[in-house]
Amino acid sequence: YSDYVLRVTARLHEEQNPTPKANPYAVIQSEDNRGELSFEEQVNYCQINGMKFSIQMEADNGRLTFSTLDGRVINADDFGILWNGEEVGCYKKIHAEERFVGLGEKTGHLNRRQTAFSNWNTDYLGYPESARELYSTIPFYIGCNDGLWYGIFFDNTHRSKFNFGASNHRFAYFSAEAGLMDYYFIHGENPAAILSEYKNLTGATPMPPKWALGLQQCRYSYYPDTEFIRLAQTYREKDIPCDVLYYDIHYMDKYKVFTWDKDRFPDPKRLNQELKELGFHTVTIVDPGIKEDDNYPIHKEGKEGNAYLTYPDGSPWTADVWPGKSSFPDYTKPSTRSWWASQFSQLKQDGVAGFWNDMNEPASWGQDTPNIVQFDWEGEGTSHKEGRNVYGMQMSRATYEGARQASSGERPFILTRATYAGGQRFAAKWTGDNVASNEHMLMGSRMITSLGLSGFPFSGYDVGGFMGEGDKELFARWFSIAAFSPFFRCHKMINSNSAEPWTYGEEVTEIARNYAKLRYRLMPLLYSLFYKAHIKGMPIQRSLCMQYGQEEEVWSQAYDSQFMLGDDLLICPVASDQNISKIYLPKGDWFDFYSDKHYDGGQVHLVESPLHRLPVFVRAGGILPMQSSIAHTGEDHDGTLRLHLYLGDDQAEGSLIVYDDDEKLENPKSVSLNLSLNGNSLTMAKESNGHYLSFETIRLYWHGKEGQESIHGCTVDGQDQLIKRGNLQHLLPISNFDPFYESGEGQNDILDLHHVDIPVHSLKNQVTVVWE
Template sequence: METEVLGNIERTEQQGNALVITTNEATAKVYVYNEAIIRVNVTKFPGKPDTSFAVIQQPTGALNYSENNDEIIISTKTLKLRINKSPLRFNFYTADDKALSEDDSRFGVNWQNERVVNYRKLYPDEKFIGLGEKTGNLDRRGTHYVNWNTDASRHTIYTDPLYKTFPFFIGLHSTLTYGLFFDNTHKSYFDFGATTDDEMSWFGADGGDMNYYFFGAQGVAKIIEDYTWLTGRMDMPPLWSLGYQQCRYSYMSAEEVLKIASKFRKNNIPADVIYCDIDYMDNYKIFTWNKTAFANPKDMIDQLKEMDFKVVAIVDPGIKVEPGYKQYDEGVEKNYFATYSNGDKYIASVWPGRCYFPDFFNDEVKEWWGASFTALTEPGVEGFWNDMNEPAAWGQNIPLNVKFGDKYIGEVRNVYGMEMTRATYNGTRKILGNKRPFVLTRAAYCGTQRYSAVWTGDNTATDEHMLYGQRLINSLGLVGMSFSGVDIGGYTGNPTPELMIRWNSLGPYIPMYRNHAEIGTAMREPWEWGKQNEKIIKKDIEQRYKLLPYIYSGFYQSTQTGLPLSRTLAIEHTLDENVFNVMYQNQFMFGDSLLIAPVESTKRIADVYLPEGEWYRFAGDKKYKGAKAHKVPAPLDDLPVFVKAGAIIPMQHVVQSTNDAGDGVLELHVWNGKSANEFVYYEDDGATYDHERGIYHKRVITFNPAKKTVSLSVAEGDFTSRFTLLKLILHGFDKVTPVKKAIAYTNDEIVIGY
């Protein structure tokens, strides 16, 4: 095997908005997408179509460059790309010439047969964060990862790869930040100095182009904003999907589903969602119902609706090989399934037995798949859970000569799940009309945030899985996936009561709050842990519902800037070495103002690091100094949660579901601080797309300690708030009445003095 290294420039020309550079080995094209994003594409096949599953933008920046004997310099207001001519190397700098990331001068871009790799200089203090769903520490330095979407059942906290591929990372060094998105769907590799004696980092893929987008904005939050501008942002989720979700593989009958839902209401434990796993189907055939156990799904769902429950049903890609089965017959007739290279249909076994697999890279197949959801929507299902879409098959290794249309699986395995999810989202949105579907997927690629929430797959009932699961959530937030969750309690194994309580106490601060477990494990519902423990679990679920005004506004922020709801502390406190300390790396911000410190179920005292500023314990208002570590109480009924000084947190009183109108009182909780602060409060109907035509309610809430006021701007939008009264509750203020008398909540400017 020979190594072919990108050599000297032979010619250069501008073609439209691209700078085209030719060497003996390949053609490179450079595009300016905006002042902070430059794309580099190095290919051996310059005539092939230029497409992306992830990117939704086109280059809009001006291509301004100069040239001398040694280099070409492309300049924007933010970035400077110095292109070395002999040999061709790409070196990125800030506009004022501070090095951000540079090709290794020896190896640059090179090939070994079809495999393409880029070696880059590794700076002494460089850290790396990102890649989404990857095990290991917050700082990826010294690690190596593979992207190859895998059904990682019973994985450990060291398993790699897992279910998803997000080839986007953020580099940190010399007080600078940069981002890099390697948009290549082949099996890919990232090495952050693990195998090069701390001399180089490198990334590459088994095929395709060296195709990456370089982000030069300063600040992690700004890089996330630019990345999600490029790949898209989530839309507002249905409000009901932000409530408590109860799931199990499986509730075995409609009777059991209704019994579970009824007990939530009887015990006054808030909940919004109940799931139907694979046993609702007729012999695991997609888009069917079990004729005995779920004989009348519409009647079941109608009864659930009367109790204010929504239903989420699972779907897998495998279509059972069974003549007479609607989806099989239609797919065979229209040639909708994957084949071997010779045209024979590919068959692999999954839950239904021998199955065909839809070609989701064919738009006609996506339309067909989406239209098939009427089998679920007509009885009343509004949530759609896409599982087994890595794609999974018993035995795992789908042969590399399997094709989806003209694409071999080696090229598109990593994006198969996203394309299935796209088909599910587009199909159900079309069927439901103006009603928002909830879509959940296990496999994903960059851009999946446009269609779906994600969860982290089959975790295990251990403390280490609880803690590393939160790191996965935080890391998914870095790659645009704000709406994410874990299986609370652990999918496999049986949690101790203490672990169940502790994990559930994290639930209010996880974007998707779902309790799930596999068949054969102990039941996980809140009342299964004894009366005293049920009270604690109920209290934490109630906390989620109290926080929904804050949470929903946080998701609105995600739709506007890409900033996730659950945020590693490295986003806001990038230069603070303590946030990368393994003792504190699990901590995260939930929205703008809450800091959560996950704690093992066996500990009652926690070591917590609070970044600079002043902080308050959420429960009890005890004040703490920032920029230092603290030992704090961590009883099972009070997870360490802290509030930033100056925080504004809108809350409501407990409701039993998001459909519960409540008492109409919006509580504004404000914690004293030295600096002014703002919070963008957002409401809409939580169910439709009317917000896209201006039917929403948005206003800026301002805390001004100098003027001693809390003010609300004039409301924007045509939606009538669900709240009619406003109550201001002050924390940490001396010599003032902590709870102000409720006043009318109107659309006019409101100013409250204290």
């Protein structure tokens, strides 16, 4: 598939009946471009050449060894590929210091060494940390063996198992209950290179509409229509930026999808227009279960079109969900996907902006889905055993297509609970029905990082915990952490406390306001990171192992909740009751984001972590693009792009692409500002594809121990610039609710910074800024 990706398939024998089928859904990369392999027969093995790595296959048993071209072993079979009845597995040697990350939405810690998981998409309300099966299946992991990185994607949709030495220290294995042994071996210099190849293989995360990057507010459920207006107005009155409000199941007529409850929502089009005027977009939940009622047009259409999952005799499989006895569309059938997609036009006409696919494992009440239930599988036919794990992915595929067809060039936003590898092409993902606890908060952060390491960069969790009654401290801390996550949504269970920040009191309101505003000021960075995810497959929320994998501490369970937002911003999630926290800073110079205090890297630090101030650090050489505060993404900023440059004694280097576009789905007009920081200079190269920077001024701020006192001259392409000096504060002080705040502890982080303003109209395609 490329010089770095080799597909390995095996079947027991040619006459194996029925012959296992390859999964038609995950891999989209064409086989047409693959290179030619050459084979050299040796005495006991066959040498396979033609890749950027070496492959040896043993003659008597087919075991594979993958090595670098200079002979270092990357990965090697132990037993190799084995069958046990229908079950097929592959056993790999484990090396002493080998680490494993990935598998997407999994509990526990990031390093999967000595753990085991299985994949069977499961509705798991309030899952514990010991859960081994959750809502999604992403059978892809990355291994690191003595500094050599590789990835393995096992593309088999049956229930699968992954064991990374949990039962012994000799081997790891992956297996499936049935089907084809079909895996892709990926070699790369680092995790970023592997994720780029995986993106090419399974598809890119599409660029989202900007509003989907803002704060989103949900509850099970808000109703009637006046409640939405009250909610929207309160967000604006409280001065907390927010972009999205959700309709959960109570907006529907007796829970029938594609309907409105006309008593609660008599005029949804007018309501959505009023919300739009307040700067809000709306998202409706759309579940797969269709009420079995011949007087319900959607059900009747599906029945007449043979759109449903069936028993072997062709009769629809039914189960109880929200509307009662329901049928379930077969999204592995092309005609069903087309029919489903056609249903979204009315909701779009009513002003709904996005769609939320829930219950799509599929979930049902009081029974498991029988394995004899039949899936169309693109006309090939298969059973629930093979089809279940792609059900949610194919539902989000059909929903994405429906949103695309019903829009006039707008980008769809789809959110899904269940998915499979490749599902990143269609939807964002959240981690399901979590619990209001510090353990779930920190585990959720690791799950988002793991999803990013598994090729699924657009994900998040329910802020505050969906289930249970968390206290105000938990909500405040969770909100501040989530402000740096890719997907940012508050959500809460029915018959429980609310999930709006102000319901926890004025102190939490001010903390939430600070971090929501900070997120919106960071929007140029966030949007640029989504662009890099789109073109390179790079995570937005990144494990420290991506940049600092050679450092032992980043693999420690004590620090694996920490993550990078992009290359330069280090976020340190800590429990809500921790006022002093132990964090690890990788090698190099680091600066406290709020105070610019310098920290030496390569060591553990004890830092203050009061409730109102989440520990956040910036790497020396880092570039942070920021804008002014806005109430929602549709509001204009003040016209100034702030570029914060973080300098260090070691003359650290950094680079960043600040990207913007017109948000069109097809052939967007775009502009990018390619930034390169090197010692005492910054190069800015502008590239435009019919779009222009929305900023009139670029303001450079210098941070760092060599920055604040020593900037006394600055030129742009040799032209002297006027250096100014002024104050800046990333977080506003919290009101004096108790003596802690009254003391000013951690409240007076006012930065006194040199800065220079550069008019955008004066920029040529490339300029160099030099200071001394």
